[in-house]
Amino acid sequence: MTRNTAINLIQRPTGGPINAKLFEVVQTDIPALSEGELLVKQNHMSLDPAMFGWMSPDTNSYIPPVALGDVMRSSGIGEVVESNHPNFKIGDRVMGMMGWRTHFVTNGRGINKVTAPLPDEAVLSIFALPGLTATQGLLNIGKPKKGETIIVTGAAGSVGSIVGQLAKAEGLNVIGVVGSEEKANWIVNELGFDAAINYKSEDLDAQLAKHAANGIDLYFENTGGPIQHLIFDRMNAHGRVVVCGLIADYSKQVASPGPSWMNVIKRRLTIQGFTMPDHFHEVPALLEQLTPYVMAGKIKHRTHVLNGLESAIGGLNLFFSGGNKGKLIVKL
Ligand SMILES: NC(=O)c1ccc[n+]([C@@H]2O[C@H](COP(=O)([O-])OP(=O)(O)OC[C@H]3O[C@@H](n4cnc5c(N)ncnc54)[C@H](OP(=O)(O)O)[C@@H]3O)[C@@H](O)[C@H]2O)c1
Numbered sequence: 001m002t003r004n005t006a007i008n009l010i011q012r013p014t015g016g017p018i019n020a021k022l023f024e025v026v027q028t029d030i031p032a033l034s035e036g037e038l039l040v041k042q043n044h045m046s047l048d049p050a051m052f053g054w055m056s057p058d059t060n061s062y063i064p065p066v067a068l069g070d071v072m073r074s075s076g077i078g079e080v081v082e083s084n085h086p087n088f089k090i091g092d093r094v095m096g097m098m099g100w101r102t103h104f105v106t107n108g109r110g111i112n113k114v115t116a117p118l119p120d121e122a123v124l125s126i127f128a129l130p131g132l133t134a135t136q137g138l139l140n141i142g143k144p145k146k147g148e149t150i151i152v153t154g155a156a157g158s159v160g161s162i163v164g165q166l167a168k169a170e171g172l173n174v175i176g177v178v179g180s181e182e183k184a185n186w187i188v189n190e191l192g193f194d195a196a197i198n199y200k201s202e203d204l205d206a207q208l209a210k211h212a213a214n215g216i217d218l219y220f221e222n223t224g225g226p227i228q229h230l231i232f233d234r235m236n237a238h239g240r241v242v243v244c245g246l247i248a249d250y251s252k253q254v255a256s257p258g259p260s261w262m263n264v265i266k267r268r269l270t271i272q273g274f275t276m277p278d279h280f281h282e283v284p285a286l287l288e289q290l291t292p293y294v295m296a297g298k299i300k301h302r303t304h305v306l307n308g309l310e311s312a313i314g315g316l317n318l319f320f321s322g323g324n325k326g327k328l329i330v331k332l
Helices: 050-055 118-126 127-142 160-169 182-189 204-211 227-232 262-266 276-293 311-315 317-321
Strands: 004-009 023-028 038-046 077-085 093-097 101-105 151-152 172-178 196-197 215-222 236-243 270-273 303-307 327-331
Touching: 004 311, 038 317, 050 160, 077 118, 077 227, 101 127, 118 127, 118 276, 118 303, 118 327, 127 215, 127 276, 151 160, 151 227, 151 327, 160 227, 160 236, 172 182, 182 196, 196 204, 215 227, 215 276, 215 311, 311 317
Parallel strands: 151 172, 151 215, 172 196, 215 236, 236 270, 303 327
Antiparallel strands: 004 023, 038 077, 038 101, 038 327, 077 093
16 A cells, blocks of 8 residues: 655754754555545655745744644645545646645645646746746846846856846846856856856956946845845945845854945845745736746756655755755655
């Protein structure tokens, strides 16, 4: 008989790498379905930096933390393997917040059918959180204008790579900040960014001066880190800063001090943070915005696939080391 394997969060991280002690792997029987329920077998699970926030004890955030003892939260794609639900049949391909588990029984709330004729990896890399976040953050908050200069941090990541390509399609001068030469080459030579800056290299300010000779109009922040202050100092009047993520701070007990507010007033900057759960009701409209760019061949992606449920635990550390090359996904 098939059993469910799940990974529960049992301790909260206190800084440093994520390790197996924070989790327990459990095997459970799969209960019989009641009327109106379906059984889903998950095939691909998304790993996201947001998980660090979900594991923290902070209740004053945009979404409650995962309770200790609960299945770790994640989104994924799977298939219906049993159904007592009028709207789902066996074989339907579905997507939703599935958690770190192989199987689960649900009443279907929050579970949507996937009809796009694309592999799971492409759906999770483009049409799920990365693409939706890039679309909302860049197009709707950043409001890019042709001829402007944008800088994107975490530029080879799943969100940043789409932000940069959307900005390029809109006619901006696009600078990406990355942590390796391999990623720098990829975003310039494969994705069409105008320039890349490796934040681990020397002379960051000189590189900014060279690639953003006319200053920076739009700053899409995914990471934080020391380059943040240098970018901030080069913002143009009426520049916009879209704060999407600050991964450099996710494993710190105390967040880094931000840039000085003096530039906010002197350059009349607009700074806007956002989180996607506020926009989940707008997903159809966001997909309508994003799809034409994809159909026009303007959005490339790469996927980094790990194998097996338990690979999720160590996999999270790839976000900190920069070891992930593209959208991080666990194949079950
Ligand atoms: N606001 C929202 O609703 C929302 C939604 C999705 C994602 N996000 C945020 O967007 C950001 C990117 O997410 P993603 O899923 O696309 O992840 P990702 O960029 O694919 O992976 C994270 C990358 O961050 C870089 N990084 C790690 N530590 C760093 C440091 N100290 N300084 C600079 N860069 C560092 C690494 O790349 P390098 O090799 O280049 O260092 C790593 O590969 C995250 O901060 C995430 O929390 C926000």
